Amino acid sequence: MAPVMHRIGGEGDAVVLIHGFGADRLGWVANSPALLDTYTVWAAELPAHGTAEPGATTPIDIASALTELLPQNDKPIALIGHSLGGAIAAHLAALRPDQIGKTVLIAPAGFGSGAVAGDFLTGLPGLQSEDEALQHLRQLVVRERLIMPQMAQYVLKHLEKPGRREALAEIAQAALNFELPALPNEALVIWGEEDAINPPDMEWLKSLGERAMLLPQTGHLPHVEAATKVNRRITDYLAS
Structure with a gap:
């Protein structure tokens, strides 16, 4: 089965959100409202996540499946990907350079220090x-209070869907060893300085100059932990 693409709303050029491992389209609730006034916002759900059935397991295969679901648009599509979704976004940009414009990679898998x-x-x-x-789940953040019991209950509920645990186990293994895509041209990279899941490569981020945003006292979910700052940086980047 393929991933699923949801139209969140808005009008204008298309922006596609691609969540990370174990999440779903609801992981963008702190970010999509900042985009809806200017863009048509779409949110992908990866195989075995959210409403999507199990299917492709490797980042490149998931990206290939997503090429069939990209919104039809005369102008380039912007991608925003988090963690595993960041790696998938980078692959997608390489697979469809004619369709993909700007990319935002948030703590993208494969691009960190290697100490995953x-x-x-x-x-x-x-x-x-x-x-x-x-x-x-509290390993994801610096401020543990951001992870509430309802989130744990939500994750457990989805794990009980048929075939979900097995499919996620395969995706997890694939995410630990995969072909690294090239960094898309002019991509904006956002990272939490205290990311304990996918620690940042400080020297590499420094080399990116203004193309990188490093957030202090922030973990693996900068778009949640520092949503206001991240949203402002993303909207400025997309508008530039």
Whole structure:
């Protein structure tokens, strides 16, 4: 089965949001409202995530499947991808250079320091209790209060869907060892300085100059933890 593409709303040029491992389209609730006044916002759901059935498991194969779901637009489509979704966005930009314009990569998988917390990825599909899920998910952020019990319950509910745990386990393994896509031209890269899941490569980010945004006291979810700053930077970048 293919990924799923949801039209969130808005009018204007298309922006496609691509979530990370274990998330879904609702992971963008702090960001999509900032885009809706200017853009038509779409949100992908990766295989075995959200409403999408299990299917492709590697970043390149998921990106290939997404090429069939891109909105039809006369102007280039902007991509915003987080973590695994960042790697998929980079692959997608390489696969469809004629369709894809600007890209925003938030803590993109494969582009960090290399010290990826593999236990976070491989452990998520096996979560059983609310307490276990809360402890696991709180690794994503610096301010643990951002991860509420309802989020843990939501993750556990989706893990109970048929074939979901097995499919996520395959995606997790693929995410630990995959062909790294090229960094899209003029991509904006956003990272949390205290990302414990996919730690940033400080020297590489420094080399990007104004194309990089490094946020202090922020973990793996900068678009949630520092939503106001991130939204402002993204909208300025897309408008430039």
